[in-house]
Amino acid sequence: MPTPALAAxxxxxxxxxxxxxxxxxxxxxxxxxxxxxxxxxxTAGRGYGIDNPDGGLVAACTVTEYGPPExxxxxxxxxxxxxxxxxxxxxxxxxxxxxxxxxxxxxxxLHATSNGRPLYEELGFKVTGRAEMLRGPFMPGGAELAVxxxxxxxxxxxxxxxLDLEVFGADRTHIITRLxxxxxxxxxxxEDGRIIGYAAAWPNMxxxxxxxxxxxxxxxxxxxxxxxAAHTDRPLRTDIDVRHEELLAWAKxxxxxxVAFNAVMTYGVAELPGDCSRRFAPLTVAAG
Numbered sequence: 001m002p003t004p005a006l007a008a009x010x011x012x013x014x015x016x017x018x019x020x021x022x023x024x025x026x027x028x029x030x031x032x033x034x035x036x037x038x039x040x041x042x043t044a045g046r047g048y049g050i051d052n053p054d055g056g057l058v059a060a061c062t063v064t065e066y067g068p069p070e071x072x073x074x075x076x077x078x079x080x081x082x083x084x085x086x087x088x089x090x091x092x093x094x095x096x097x098x099x100x101x102x103x104x105x106x107x108x109x110l111h112a113t114s115n116g117r118p119l120y121e122e123l124g125f126k127v128t129g130r131a132e133m134l135r136g137p138f139m140p141g142g143a144e145l146a147v148x149x150x151x152x153x154x155x156x157x158x159x160x161x162x163l164d165l166e167v168f169g170a171d172r173t174h175i176i177t178r179l180x181x182x183x184x185x186x187x188x189x190x191e192d193g194r195i196i197g198y199a200a201a202w203p204n205m206x207x208x209x210x211x212x213x214x215x216x217x218x219x220x221x222x223x224x225x226x227x228x229a230a231h232t233d234r235p236l237r238t239d240i241d242v243r244h245e246e247l248l249a250w251a252k253x254x255x256x257x258x259v260a261f262n263a264v265m266t267y268g269v270a271e272l273p274g275d276c277s278r279r280f281a282p283l284t285v286a287a288g
Contacts, residue, residue, distance in 0.1 A: 006050075006058065006086060006089055006090070006091055006094075007090075007094070009050045009051065009052075009053075009058060010050070010051075011048055011049070011050055011094075011095060011098050012048070012049060012050075012051070013046060013047065013048060014042060014046075014047030014048060014049045014060060014062075015042065015047070016039065016042055016043065018042070018047065018049060018057070018060075019035060019038055019039055019042065020035075021049075021056050021057045021060075022038045022042070022047070022049075022057065022060055022079070023035045023038055024056055024057070025056065025057045025059075025060055025081050025083060026038075026079075026081060028081075028083050028084055029081055029082075029083070029084060031081070032204070032205045033205075034204060034205065036182075036202070036203060036204060037204055037284060037286065038079070040178065040182050041062040041064065041078065041079060041284075041286060041287060042062065043178075044064060044174055044175055044178055044287070045062050045063055045064030045065065045076075045287065046062065046063050046064075046065075047060060047061070047062045047063075047079075048060065048061055048062075048063070048095065048098065048099060049061075050091065050095065052083065056083070057083065058082065058083055058086050058091060059080075059081060059082040059083065059086070059091045059092060059095050060079060060080075060081055060095075061077060061078065061079055061080040061081070061095055061096070061099065062077070062078050062079045062286060062287075063075050063076070063077055063078075063099055063103070064076045064078070064175075064286075064287040064288065065106070066168070066170035066171060066172055066175075066288075067170045067171050068171060069174075072106050073106070073107070073170045073171075073273070074106065074107050074108070074109060074169075074170045074269075074272075074273065074288070075099075075103050075106050075107070075108045075109070076108070076109050076110065076286075076287050076288030077096070077099060077108055077109070077110040078110060078111070078284070078285065078286025078287055078288075079286050080092060080095065080096065080110075080116065082095075092116075092119060093119060093122075093123070096119070096120070096123055097123065100123065100124075100267065105268065106268070107266060107267060107268035107269035108125070108266065108267040108268060109264065109265065109266045109267070109269075109272060109288045110125065110264075110265050110288070111131060111239070111262040111263070111264055111265075111282075111285035111286075111288075112125070112127075112262060112263045112265050113260070113262060114263075117263050117265070120265050120267075121265075123267070124267055125265040125266065125267045126265060126266055126267070126270075127263045127264070127265055128264055128265065128266050128270070128271055128272065129241060129242070129243070129263075129264035129272075129276075130241075130242045130261055130262065130263055130264060131239040131240060131241055131242065131261070131262050131264060131281075131282075131285065132239070132240055132242050132248060132258055132260075132261050133237070133238070133239050133258070133259040133260045133261070133262065133285075134236075134237065134238055134239075134240065134248070134251050134252070134256035134257065134258060134259065135207060135235060135236070135237040135238075135256060135257060135259050136235050136236065136255045136256040136257045137235045137236075137255050138225070138226070138229035138235075138236050138254050138255055138256065139254050139255040140226060140229065140230065140254070141226075141253075141254060145223070145226075146219065146223070147189050147191070147196075147219055147220050147222075147223035148189065148190050148191070148223075149187050149188065149189045149190070149223050149224060149227040150187065150188060150190065151185070151186070151187055151188075152180075152186040152187060152188045152198060156188055156195065156198075157176070157177070159195050160176055160188070160195070160198055161173055161176055161177075163195060163197075163198070163214065164176055164198075164212075164214060166274075166275065167214045167274050167275045167278045167279050168212075168214070168273070168274045168279065169272065169273025169274025169275070170273055170274070175283060175287070179200050182200075182202055183200035183201060183202040184201055184202060184203055184208065184232070185200060185201045185208075185228055185231055185232070186198065186199075186200045187199055187200075187224060187227050187228060189215060189216075189220045189223055189224055191216075196215065196216040196220055197213075197214055197215030197216055197220040197221065197223075197224055197278075198212075198214055198215075198224070199211070199212065199213040199214070199215070199221075199224035199225065199228060199281075200212060200228075200283070201228040201231075201232060201236070202283075203234075204237065206234060206235070207234050207235045207236065207237040208228070208232045208234045208235075208236055208237070209236075209237045209238060209284065210225055210228055210236055210237070210238040210281060211238055211239065211281045211282050211283045211284060212281060212282060212283045213225070213238065213240075213280040213281035214278055214279060214280065215278060215280055216278060217278075218244065218246045218247050218250075221244070221247050221280045222247065222250055225238070225251065226254075229254075236256060237259075238251070238256070238281045239262065239281055239282060239284075239285050240280055240281050241264075241276065241279065241280060241281070242261075243276060244280055247280060262285055272288075
């Protein structure tokens with residue numbers, strides 16, 4: 001349990017005014033500051049935190065809801081962080097219990113590191129999958145050009161929303177409509193004038209993160225990654241569902257190296273909704 005002093009500190013909603021404090025907390029735990037991502041999560045979702053009376057944050061996390069605004073169908077928990085000097089005192093457990101309580105019957109999902117997994121299992125989360133983080137400079141091969149890709153346009157939005165709902169399994173309109181402002185690139189893959197996949201690349205520190213990545217099949221996913229890589233000088237980073245073994249092997253052949261594995265966990269639902277065969281990578285592991 002938290003110490004009495006920590007247990008007395010209230011949990012409150014975070015806003016964009018807390019962006020610097022959130023980035024400071026990331027840095028305190030040895031994570032990148034990731035201000036661009038924090039800003040997105042605090043506007044597309046909700047943040048919760050505990051203030052340190054001496055300044056800054058004791059702890060923070062974000063929750064991104066999916067489905068109709070008045071009746072969410074899924075919540076993704078991310079960026080669960082506790083300041084180093086307050087670690088292992090029950091603060092993270094208290095924050096997560098608060099999130100579970102306010103979400104009520106809404107199922108939850110998160111990506112857990114090996115360090116965080118025991119806490120989440122204690123709270124009732126179950127492992128339902130794994131994702132492998134890859135990072136590195138992309139080396140083009142040429143074969144991916146068999147699938148046509150192009151930049152997404154405003155006219156594609158309705159089609160992208162329909163495709164995303166079909167594959168993700170819950171409405172993400174508030175996420176997809178923010179992609180053009182958040183990402184440096186959004187590209188679609190086409191066959192006979194029909195969109196069969198889409199992907200974005202957004203800036204995060206010194207890399208471009210590829211996500212979301214939704215595609216009809218592995219060849220389409222390869223084409224989207226290759227086309228995004230062709231339009232950036234930065235190394236790529238992405239988190240690929242380990243069930244997509246062929247895509248993982250191909251990405252490693254193209255220069256991306258394995259960095260870490262995360263456990264995909266759920267609470268209140270046995271499996272994530274949607275079509276995992278076409279869901280290759282999330283926008284970010286912090287938002288499911």
